[in-house]
Amino acid sequence: MSSQTTELFHDASLTPSLGAEPGDWLALLKPRVVSLVVFTGAIGLIIAPGHINPLIGAIAIFCIALGAGAAGAINMWYDRDIDAIMRRTTSRPIPAGKIEAAGALGFGVVLSVISVLLLAMATNLCAAAVLAFSIFYYAVIYTIWLKRRTPQNIVIGGGAGAFPAVIGWAAVTGNIGLLPMVLFFIVFFWTPPHFWSLSLYASTDYEKAGVPMLPVVKGARHTRWNVFVYTLILFPLALSPWFMGLTGWVYGATALVLGTVFVYYAWGVLRDRQDAKGVSLTKDQPARACFKFSILYLFLLFAACAVDRLV
Numbered sequence: 001m002s003s004q005t006t007e008l009f010h011d012a013s014l015t016p017s018l019g020a021e022p023g024d025w026l027a028l029l030k031p032r033v034v035s036l037v038v039f040t041g042a043i044g045l046i047i048a049p050g051h052i053n054p055l056i057g058a059i060a061i062f063c064i065a066l067g068a069g070a071a072g073a074i075n076m077w078y079d080r081d082i083d084a085i086m087r088r089t090t091s092r093p094i095p096a097g098k099i100e101a102a103g104a105l106g107f108g109v110v111l112s113v114i115s116v117l118l119l120a121m122a123t124n125l126c127a128a129a130v131l132a133f134s135i136f137y138y139a140v141i142y143t144i145w146l147k148r149r150t151p152q153n154i155v156i157g158g159g160a161g162a163f164p165a166v167i168g169w170a171a172v173t174g175n176i177g178l179l180p181m182v183l184f185f186i187v188f189f190w191t192p193p194h195f196w197s198l199s200l201y202a203s204t205d206y207e208k209a210g211v212p213m214l215p216v217v218k219g220a221r222h223t224r225w226n227v228f229v230y231t232l233i234l235f236p237l238a239l240s241p242w243f244m245g246l247t248g249w250v251y252g253a254t255a256l257v258l259g260t261v262f263v264y265y266a267w268g269v270l271r272d273r274q275d276a277k278g279v280s281l282t283k284d285q286p287a288r289a290c291f292k293f294s295i296l297y298l299f300l301l302f303a304a305c306a307v308d309r310l311v
């Protein structure tokens, strides 16, 4: 096969469409990942001081979901070449030939605009502006600019997923308070252990696709240290809303327990010795366990924040 033919083969936009079903369009929105992002947005809205009409609140949460999903669709449009190479992503709608690339881009852009306009009309300009910026951040700053250029891609790019709590808060108050800012930094520092744990056992995929994720560029040992150090930083950071008197004891106790368990899992990742470059680490159980726990951690931490408001 000539190199040109190989390129055509890999350009998913040229794969014949097999006929998209509604589920394929939904898959473009990365619904499972977005669910946690939206949950943090909803908590931002619940803990904000003041009152919001429940219908308006529901619309605001819907807009965060729509905007985050739309950014995911733009991400899948841009990443269609590497998604076709990586085993984990090869069955996504574009590489699978279910949806054409241009259609996915149009879908993502239109939904982005709708989500921002609807949020502006339903709530206020501050919330809508932060949503617009976070879509831009994920789609352009992370996906197009950083992801393929630097192994620090997700440290900076992780900011995108940290905005929803700020958006939820702003939807109620029209401004950005101290508590949502701290929550922003909690998600920001949570992202590296979340993602680098996963990348430890998915590194051969990224290597194949030429994405400079940390384990590919710096090796597994370096990545393990980074997972551990970011988890250590996260520990006091997650406790800080309690120390500052922004939350009560329910949150404080939860952050203490969850932080301890997270450090334990990250320690497991650090102690793991499967470090040979190019070796498939799919059996890297400590990294898998740490990735899974990272999701539970953020879910429970934010839930505790809301429970604190109610007790």
Ligand code: HEM
Binding pocket: 032, 033, 034, 035, 036, 037, 040, 088, 142, 153, 154, 157, 158, 159, 160, 161, 162, 187, 191, 194, 195, 198, 295, 298
């Ligand atoms: C740049 C930052 C991030 C990167 C690179 C990243 C990467 C990933 C990847 C590659 C997966 C596997 C998904 C799949 O197999 O399709 C994943 C799963 C997940 N991520 Fe992240 N993530 C990031 C930030 C976040 C944030 C901010 C949240 C939520 C607040 C989040 C929530 C989740 C959830 C809930 C899953 C599990 C989805 C499932 O059950 O399949 N991620 N993440």
Ligand SMILES: CC(C)=CCC/C(C)=C/CC/C(C)=C/COP(=O)(O)OP(=O)(O)O
Binding pocket: 030, 033, 034, 037, 064, 067, 068, 069, 071, 072, 075, 079, 089, 131, 134, 135, 136, 138, 147, 160, 161, 162, 163, 164
């Ligand atoms: C409000 C708003 C716009 C929020 C967007 C935030 C969002 C969905 C953040 C999650 C970031 C994420 C899923 C990265 C996946 O990385 P990747 O795309 O590199 O992973 P992949 O290899 O699975 O495609």
